[in-house]
Amino acid sequence: MKGRETKETILNAALGFARLHGLEGLSIGRLAKGVGLSKSGLFAHFNSKETLQLNVLQRGVEEFLEAVVRPAIKEPRGEPRLRALLDRWLRWAAGDGSRGKGGCLFLGAAVELDDQPGALRDYLVNSQRQWISTLARAVTIAQTAGDISPDVDTEQMAFEIYSIMMAFHLYHRLLRDPDASMRARKAFDKLLAASR
Amino acid sequence: MKGRETKETILNAALGFARLHGLEGLSIGRLAKGVGLSKSGLFAHFNSKETLQLNVLQRGVEEFLEAVVRPAIKEPRGEPRLRALLDRWLRWAAGDGSRGKGGCLFLGAAVELDDQPGALRDYLVNSQRQWISTLARAVTIAQTAGDISPDVDTEQMAFEIYSIMMAFHLYHRLLRDPDASMRARKAFDKLLAASR
Numbered sequence: 001m002k003g004r005e006t007k008e009t010i011l012n013a014a015l016g017f018a019r020l021h022g023l024e025g026l027s028i029g030r031l032a033k034g035v036g037l038s039k040s041g042l043f044a045h046f047n048s049k050e051t052l053q054l055n056v057l058q059r060g061v062e063e064f065l066e067a068v069v070r071p072a073i074k075e076p077r078g079e080p081r082l083r084a085l086l087d088r089w090l091r092w093a094a095g096d097g098s099r100g101k102g103g104c105l106f107l108g109a110a111v112e113l114d115d116q117p118g119a120l121r122d123y124l125v126n127s128q129r130q131w132i133s134t135l136a137r138a139v140t141i142a143q144t145a146g147d148i149s150p151d152v153d154t155e156q157m158a159f160e161i162y163s164i165m166m167a168f169h170l171y172h173r174l175l176r177d178p179d180a181s182m183r184a185r186k187a188f189d190k191l192l193a194a195s196r
Numbered sequence: 197m198k199g200r201e202t203k204e205t206i207l208n209a210a211l212g213f214a215r216l217h218g219l220e221g222l223s224i225g226r227l228a229k230g231v232g233l234s235k236s237g238l239f240a241h242f243n244s245k246e247t248l249q250l251n252v253l254q255r256g257v258e259e260f261l262e263a264v265v266r267p268a269i270k271e272p273r274g275e276p277r278l279r280a281l282l283d284r285w286l287r288w289a290a291g292d293g294s295r296g297k298g299g300c301l302f303l304g305a306a307v308e309l310d311d312q313p314g315a316l317r318d319y320l321v322n323s324q325r326q327w328i329s330t331l332a333r334a335v336t337i338a339q340t341a342g343d344i345s346p347d348v349d350t351e352q353m354a355f356e357i358y359s360i361m362m363a364f365h366l367y368h369r370l371l372r373d374p375d376a377s378m379r380a381r382k383a384f385d386k387l388l389a390a391s392r
Contacts, residue, residue, distance in 0.1 A: 159379040166362035171355065
C-alpha cells in the first residue's frame with residue numbers, strides 16, 4: 001500500500017512537472033527532490049525515464065477521459081452529447097485550477113515527439129486518434145438521433161471540431177485572448193447549424 | 197562582410213536547430229560546434245542565448261512573410277487572395293524540403309513560451325496577432341470585393357481559418373494522416389461557401 005501511494009505521489013508530481021517543462025524536461029533528479037526521494041528510490045518505482053514519461057502520458061489520458069469523455073457520453077445522444085464534449089473540453093483546456101499550472105500535456109508532447117519515433121510517440125498518436133474517433137462516433141450517433149444530417153462526413157466534422165479546440169488553445173494560452181472561449185463556441189454553433 | 201556572412205551562417209544553423217529541439221534546446225555549445233566556431237566566437241555575434249533566440253524567431257517570421265504572406269497578398273483581392281493565403285500556408289506547414297527537418301518553429305515556441313513572460317514571448321504573441329490580423333484584413337477586403345458577405349464577423353472568420361491551420365498541423369505532423377491536406381481544404385471550402 002505504501003509503495004502504491006509513493007508511486008501515486010511521484011506520478012502526480014511528474015504530471016505537474018511535465019505540464020510546465022515538457023516530457024523531455026522531466027528530470028529524475030529534480031523530481032526526486034520535489035517528492036523527497038533519492039534518485040535510486042525513484043528508480044525503484046520507474047526503472048527508466050521513458051517508463052516514467054509513458055506513465056505520465058497514461059495518467060494524463062486517464063484524467064482527460066475522467067474529466068471530459070466519460071461525463072460527456074452520459075449526456076443524451078445527439079446534439080447534447082456533442083455540446084457536452086465541446087463544453088467539457090473547453091473547461092479542461094482553460095484549466096479550472098484543480099490541475100495546477102502549465103499547458104496541455106498532449107499539445108506539449110505533440111511538439112516534442114513529432115519527430116521522435118518510439119513507444120511514447122506511438123502512445124500519444126494512438127490516444128489522439130482515439131479522441132478524434134470519439135468525436136466522429138458522437139457525430140455518427142447524432143446522425144442516428146436526427147440532429148446531424150446523414151450527408152455529413154463524420155470524419156470531416158471530427159476534424160472541424162478538433163480544429164476549433166486547437167485554435168482555442170492557442171488563443172487562450174498563447175494570446176491570452178479574452179474572447180477565445182466565445183470564438184470557439186461561436187465556431188461550434190456555426191458548424192452545428194451548417195450540419196443539421 | 198565576412199562578419200555578416202558568419203552571422204547568417206549561425207542564424208541559419210540556429211533556426212534548423214530550433215525547429216528540431218525547440219528554442220530552449222538551442223545550446224550555444226552545440227551550435228558553435230555545428231558551425232565550426234568557438235563558444236566565444238559565437239558570443240561575439242549574439243551576446244546572449246536570449247538574443248540568439250529572438251533573432252531566430254525574427255528570422256522565422258521573415259521567412260514566413262516571404263514564403264506565405266507577401267506572395268499571397270499579390271493575388272487579386274477577395275477569394276483568390278484568401279485561397280492563396282491558405283494554399284501557401286499549407287505548403288509552408290507541410291514543409292517543402294527546402295526548410296530542412298523539424299516542425300513549426302512558432303507552434304514549438306508557443307508551447308515552450310506560453311508560461312514564460314518576457315521579450316521572446318512578447319515577440320511571438322505579437323507576430324501571431326499580426327498573422328491573424330492579416331487573415332482578418334484579407335476577409336474584410338474580400339467583403340469589399342463582394343466575395344464574402346458583409347454580415348460575416350471578420351475576426352471570427354480569421355479564428356476559423358486559423359483553426360483549420362492548427363488542426364492541419366497536428367493531423368499532418370503528429371498523426372501523419374495522409375488526408376490532412378484534403379481535410380483542411382474541404383473545411384476551408386465549406387467555410388468560404390458558408391460566408392458568401
